[in-house]
Amino acid sequence: MTTDRPLRADARRNRERVMTAARETFAEHGEKTTLDEIARRAGVGPGTLYRHFPDRETLLATVYRTDIESLAQRGRALGDEYPPGEAFARWLRLQFDHIKAKRGVGTAVKRMLGTGSPTMLECKSLMRDAAGDLLERAQEAGDIRKDVDPDDVLRLVHGVVLATETAPEMADRLLGFVLDGLRPPQT
Amino acid sequence: MTTDRPLRADARRNRERVMTAARETFAEHGEKTTLDEIARRAGVGPGTLYRHFPDRETLLATVYRTDIESLAQRGRALGDEYPPGEAFARWLRLQFDHIKAKRGVGTAVKRMLGTGSPTMLECKSLMRDAAGDLLERAQEAGDIRKDVDPDDVLRLVHGVVLATETAPEMADRLLGFVLDGLRPPQT
């Protein structure tokens, strides 16, 4: 279904080009960029872009997906490098920096969360796994309360990101409050 | 500047109609409604709508404004009715319900926060005052930590709202975590 056929060489190349152009363009102009502009930049016609990515959200989801993958991977690395509580806290901030770095992508992704596209569902489960792993360890170490689940964490981080998009300097501070709320009540 | 002239009777009426239609339509279809649809519903031409509200954001801001006012007012009422800590918590949930009830308005408002339109600035200061008042009392009563300011509170609530737009059932739970993060460390 996902990989019916090997995809022709030129198609593969063009697809790659569009994704690169999209990543660049979103980073520069935020989510309001036009898709035709992306196509132009990638050196393909709009038709080609839409062949590969039926609509704006699919493109966004696909670009976002590779980012998510790297984020999940770095989560795993943190788990090996730091003690549980710190790994968890660092990962939260990492997500943060990550989403912040991509102007507008956060909002776009959020809007898309509601649509439940397959790519997005896959992303979510990737993230949930990464979050779940770090979270579980932190909980076992007694750094995070037990009644929190991965979804809670993801949503909370996302919420802070969205809410501080227009005031990035508050982000760290707010994330700190949230983290405090996730810690177990002191004995 | 705001009230140069008394505004002709028909103009006032139309303005009111558009606002009513806008409120209804946003509530029904979320933020994606077209302005022409609102105009149609209000029984005026698009030209008229745009005369009163130069663009989408202005309309949104104006509709939102009256909501904010009522919210601030209810905040004040809560302050008289309940002990400080509870009044504060209740107000948070109130904002919550309020924003949730208006599908999509939350997102729209957020996007607009960045633009700093005069109406929005006024809203923000209204909210800040209401939040500040309740917050200060709660802090004095020792229910909320001292290093939190009204802006923090507003952003956090807003963040949770945005993050749970696609999963309303999580809202209460997440807000609970956030509230816990705002409480003073136990002795």
Next chain:
DNA sequence: GTGGAAACGGAGATCGTCTCCGCTTAGCTC
């Protein structure tokens, strides 16, 4: 090389936002 499927790409259909301007009407004046 050739046949045919896969992919391209751009012209243009469609839809939403917002503007322009000729027409209508409220509301003052006598």
Next chain:
DNA sequence: GAGCTAAGCGGAGACGATCTCCGTTTCCAC
């Protein structure tokens, strides 16, 4: 209540973005 004037109306249409359709080009299996 008739006339005047400026405030206000409203819809046709300019503009710009998304997405589609289909004739043309390119790949690649034979």
